[in-house]
Amino acid sequence: MSDINFVETDSKTIYENIINDFENAYGETLYPADERRIFIQQLISIIVGLKNDINDSARQNLLRYARSPVLDAIGVDIYHTERLEPQKATCPGLITLVAIQNDDIQIPSGKRVTPDGIIFFKIKDDVTIEAGQTRKECILEAVDPGASYNGFLSGQIKNIVDPIPYVESIINTDTSKGGADLEEDDSYRERCRIAPESYSTAGPEKAYEYFAKSADSSIVDVKVDSPSPGVVKIIPLLVNGEIPNQSILDKVYAECTPRNRRPLTDNVQVDVPTTINYDINLTYYLDIEHKTEELQFRKSIEGSNLDYVDGAIRDYINWQQGRMGISINPDELRYKIQNAASYKTSNGKSYTAVRRIVLNYPSFTQINKTDVAKVSNINITYGGME
Template identity: 35%
Template sequence: MTQVVLPEINFLETDAQKLVTDIISTYENLEGRKLAQADPLRLIFLTCASVITKQNVAINDAAKQNLLYYARGNVLKHKGAEFDTPILEATAATTTLRMHLSAPLSSSRIIKAGELLATSNEGVIFFVSTHDAVIETTDLFVDINLKCTVAGPEGNDFSIGEINSLVKPLPYIDRVENITVSAGGAYEEDEESYRNRIFLAPEKLSNAGPTGAYEYYARSASPLISDIFVDSPQPGYVNISVLLKNGELPSEEIIQLIYEKVNARDVRPLTDFITVSAPEIVTYDLDVVYYIETNAVDKEIIHKNVEKAIEDYAKWQSSKHGRDINPSKLISDCYKAGAKRIDVRSPNFMAINKRQVAVIENKTVTFGGLEDD
């Protein structure tokens, strides 16, 4: 999406001092006399200006929220409703559970959708089946799609094999294990992402032919999505590359969700062949030595701020397609955090294309010591 830089806008004056000056000068012009500093009328006008300022601030805020750029909370949701673009609700993590049979069954069994099935060793997060699954007499195992019972990120990142306990043991099941990393759980869509989708909403007046339309429908698949790159290397072929928040790469479940969204019959042009994937990874090493001024008052705070600046830089670098590897940004951020000097041994500047994303492979951060100014 093309970023639009908009000017700040105000409908009413909210500067209290200007209001005081205007009120007093208006009175003085009408009455033909100057108000002394201790004049009781001046105190009354100061009080009036204070009340008017508070009212103007409230009215100004309400008026500004009629504009998408400033809308928030329920007002933003109403703006979305105008474009038939509801906010994305919180989603639950999903995974695939493989149930291994102790022996072939003598007759088929059904595991119904919504049945509480599995949990991890800790037994805190639970997963339920999302569909009816039939275990045939010839099966040695059956794969079942599961959904976390709690909406949000709590069910994410269970590694393969970590969800390995049945809530209700079944006599014909020897063991269970998740064969995919659980992913897809997210809180309700944040306001900035929602605002961007509303901005894109007019694109959906066409089916997903234009770049903006594909981006709109792809973003509508999950609130975890932070960046989309749509490309057509040749006529009839559309590649959609996806990044999640904080530069995380999408799981197969997220990729499938996006594919289903953009491949719907009322969305995809019949002539388009669509692929959805994670971006091509360009790895780099981060090797930084930072120094703090000897006379700095809050050295511990500076330590923490610089470490956080480096961590934030890594997320910034990997959170957008085609973002060049730029050590100048890292140096600037560390100076703002309070560092006296930064020695960036790696990376060097590297331009990358729109289909790629830069990701750290090895990270080394060293405190070089104190230096005089």
């Protein structure tokens, strides 16, 4: 669908209309050197700015264009759907004592642990390590909500900030997950769009999708399937392609199974996506005409520190795992690499400084709608300039 304009915003059209109206009203021709025409010409930028403001204000009444806080008002008043609040990341942890103690050791909640001295996790609930024991499992919860707390691997959260008597170590035993920022406008808009599906009592696919996405703000994609009569399988995927843990699955199940939200005969099951692994193995070459921008283009492709944390390679990985059912597509990888090293000539035409890409992996692979493609090994070789 093309953009909707409530008023004319094209500067050339506005200028021509004003000149024509003036000439019709006064019966005179405004020639290019006429002072009145020059004065009108100077006002065009102001008029266009005002018309763009009017156009944008009118668009805010439509779900397609609305932004916060107008979008929140539309979501609540019309679609009865509220924006999802930020969520805190969690992960299982293990507390270990320096030695066996004769008495129970009480470890209060709130004691902090950090992976890097910048981001902090805390013990979520009080923990008691019984006499004669040296270890006890716990839940580590991020101090603040946000997606930046996700992705810390087992063993990375280990530096105790608040010392605890008799405690030798506190360490995470699995990857931190579940953290999410305040729901973005696009995600919120999509939930509002499918909200009317939730009014049905017949169990439509979009209704289950709506309730599942409403369970946690870290959920970015949901697939609903019925593998057999009476069975409804719901598959959620988290931000950045994270696989949901049991806590998220439980939230989705609780949100989708109340008797007033599902047909009585539906057997609702919540499961994780199937992970399809792939490798990236390629060599790329840059055009020798761009020696001065060589490092700049390399960083655009491989990341600011040539470590694939950002740049075109990371963009492709995030795109590939951002939704379920996206087939592994090497052409998209080629496009992102070429686009990252693009530049414009003096005449405004765009070109790429990538001379050649020898792409060994991945190869095109069709995947199912409940599969998510995740990268296993990354091997990027810069072949030099040619």
